[in-house]
Amino acid sequence: MTIREAAGGLRARRFSAEELATAALARIDRHNSTLRAFITVTAGQALEQARQADRELARGRDRGPFHGIPVALKDLFATRGVRTTAGSRVYENYLPEINATVVEKLLAAGAVLLGKLNMHELAYGITSANPHFGAVRNPWNPEHSPGGSSGGSGAAVATEMVFMAMGTDTGGSIRIPASFCGTVGLKPTYGRVSRFGVLPLGFSLDHVGPLTRSVRDAALALNAIAGHDPLDPTSSHRPVVDYVPEEGCSIRGVRVGVAEHFFFDHLHEEVESAVRGAIARAESLGAVVKPVRLPDIPALNAVARIVLLAEASAVAEPYPEDRSLYGADVRALLDQGRLVPATDYINAQRLRRKMRREFDRVWKEVDCLLTPATPSAAPRIGDTTVRLGGRDEDVRLASTRLLRGVNALGYPALAMPGGLSAAGLPVGLQIVGPAFEEALLLRVGAALEDGGVGIPPCPM
Numbered sequence: 001m002t003i004r005e006a007a008g009g010l011r012a013r014r015f016s017a018e019e020l021a022t023a024a025l026a027r028i029d030r031h032n033s034t035l036r037a038f039i040t041v042t043a044g045q046a047l048e049q050a051r052q053a054d055r056e057l058a059r060g061r062d063r064g065p066f067h068g069i070p071v072a073l074k075d076l077f078a079t080r081g082v083r084t085t086a087g088s089r090v091y092e093n094y095l096p097e098i099n100a101t102v103v104e105k106l107l108a109a110g111a112v113l114l115g116k117l118n119m120h121e122l123a124y125g126i127t128s129a130n131p132h133f134g135a136v137r138n139p140w141n142p143e144h145s146p147g148g149s150s151g152g153s154g155a156a157v158a159t160e161m162v163f164m165a166m167g168t169d170t171g172g173s174i175r176i177p178a179s180f181c182g183t184v185g186l187k188p189t190y191g192r193v194s195r196f197g198v199l200p201l202g203f204s205l206d207h208v209g210p211l212t213r214s215v216r217d218a219a220l221a222l223n224a225i226a227g228h229d230p231l232d233p234t235s236s237h238r239p240v241v242d243y244v245p246e247e248g249c250s251i252r253g254v255r256v257g258v259a260e261h262f263f264f265d266h267l268h269e270e271v272e273s274a275v276r277g278a279i280a281r282a283e284s285l286g287a288v289v290k291p292v293r294l295p296d297i298p299a300l301n302a303v304a305r306i307v308l309l310a311e312a313s314a315v316a317e318p319y320p321e322d323r324s325l326y327g328a329d330v331r332a333l334l335d336q337g338r339l340v341p342a343t344d345y346i347n348a349q350r351l352r353r354k355m356r357r358e359f360d361r362v363w364k365e366v367d368c369l370l371t372p373a374t375p376s377a378a379p380r381i382g383d384t385t386v387r388l389g390g391r392d393e394d395v396r397l398a399s400t401r402l403l404r405g406v407n408a409l410g411y412p413a414l415a416m417p418g419g420l421s422a423a424g425l426p427v428g429l430q431i432v433g434p435a436f437e438e439a440l441l442l443r444v445g446a447a448l449e450d451g452g453v454g455i456p457p458c459p460m
Helices: 003-011 017-035 043-058 101-108 151-158 175-181 215-225 269-284 297-316 328-337 342-362 395-400 404-409 438-450
Strands: 038-041 070-074 112-117 164-169 184-187 207-212 255-258 288-291 368-372 385-388 391-394 413-420 426-432
Touching (some): 017 043, 017 070, 043 112, 101 112, 101 215, 175 184, 175 413, 175 426, 297 328, 297 342, 342 404, 368 438, 413 438
Parallel strands (some): 070 112, 070 164, 255 288, 255 368
Antiparallel strands (some): 164 207, 184 207, 413 426
């Protein structure tokens, strides 16, 4: 059931918000011991919020599509009086006195908050194999990774523990779990959604966005959370539009770019087949598919890695000096970031601006790009390499190489399911567009979804 369907059922009184929340909590009880998607479950608070939603709807007060809908938050979002751990012992007892702006917006929309979701420690990694709160597992096969850093968000949405989960994306951390877990994941334009009250990783790379069961649900979520926030100095003043594509939306005439010189190198053959199938489907729906040459994406990825190494270590400077509080992988990355010279960081930022100008010229040729999200389906938990195109690649670098550069550019990107591998694991697509063109990406994604691109519900 989607958010739209649940909202319709609530208003038709086929079920209550309390019944929705109770069913969601039962699924958490059933699956969380295996998947470890949640760090903190706020059952009592959620049931009271659900009862309040029922009372308001009965009185005729309708806050919109999220009124009475169970959702959850990656454990980076400040929640007043509910611990916010960032998946780390550094924050394991942190009780915020405020809500993040996104949390306030969701509460104002009537959402029912079921709790805080597990993640890669400090959001600094792609496995969600958390050494402090347990490794999150992939609901399609618990021996495989859910991706990260928003791994709990992907697992919770895929298993229908919640209808929507908030995540963050600094180098692919919404889109990797979406790809691996078979959900939709939206990384909006930098500045489109407030980051106030969200614990940072990379100041100039962090994005906040939803993971959902459908493209239109992601659009509903963006409607609820987008907009200027005076508490976030990077927040855009650009007006918010209605992001939800109409039923039967058309993509006739949309120029879909295919950049085969990078995005189709070193892919698993099942991923390539799924993405090319989606491209063919877009063309059959009237889109104009155009080959396009992009700026140097490997160089852009290198820029993004340097910026993140330096910024993440700068963010961590006030943290406790007790090195035992950190997992080994995060500790190594923070140490590495402290070795990045200031000249490298400044030159990376200069090159980043240059490549943004070069990339802006691409949008004169095409309206969006359709690419793979990740070059393979989810690897097994503990795997450090993946075999792609006849060579072994580091799992972290492979999983981020089609995604990381988009963070450096600040463009919006939508990940969505494109099919299943022979092993029954989801394969992900990515749609990238110009700044503040989320409505276009969501329309293309919805048209593909309407046209049969996607996967069945997770069997768990």
